[in-house]
Amino acid sequence: MRTCSRTACARRAVATLTYVYADSTAVLGPLATFAEPHAYDLCDQHSERLSAPRGWEVVRLSLGTQQQGPSGDDLLALADAVREAARPVPQPVVEQPRESGREVARKGHLRMLTTE
Template identity: 80%
Template sequence: MRGLGESRRGPLKSAVPSNLVSPVRRCSRTACGRPAVATLTYVYADSTAVLGPLATYAEPHCYDLCAEHSERLTAPRGWEVVRLAVDTGPARPSSDDLEALANAVREAARPQERAAGAQGGAGGPGG
């Protein structure tokens, strides 16, 4: 008798391992795993599809698209596509990211410097 989660071929496996969480948002198109670079939003009242830079947060009724799918996007008949400037190049760290990283490295180094200073003072003359 087979256990729960098993088929005739063996244990059932998810297409995406449940213990892996990617910090990179992926294209919403089926079977496309490329990184998303743009967000598509529909404005139904105006019959408009708006394609803009990747939104800061994933929203339920917005679709993240990769560079290829955002370039090939077409709208239904009678709809207008509004394309906002999208940087499809590889994401590079901003100066804010680099500064935050440098500050984190400095902060991590500080406790070691304090500990070294405390040990040196205890074994000195008169101590």
């Protein structure tokens, strides 16, 4: 059980608050599956009284329809990603350049050829 992130609040967390600084937006949604370092878990009282700084927008996602485990769409997306990752990547055929002439000298991986 995770508790509210607010100081001196020991109530059970029911929502997760994240900030999108680039858009000046605070997003309050269902409790995240895992505790994230840049997200704040809030109890029901603190999530209802949430306010954002002046000029910021608060987006509240529905908390009442929280379900346990992934949705059907999540599972299908995961299955598609696994199939895509397992698909073999065709290797391009690289043709070796044809040599014209004969080798006269060599230094390391470099060769000097005569033109005939």
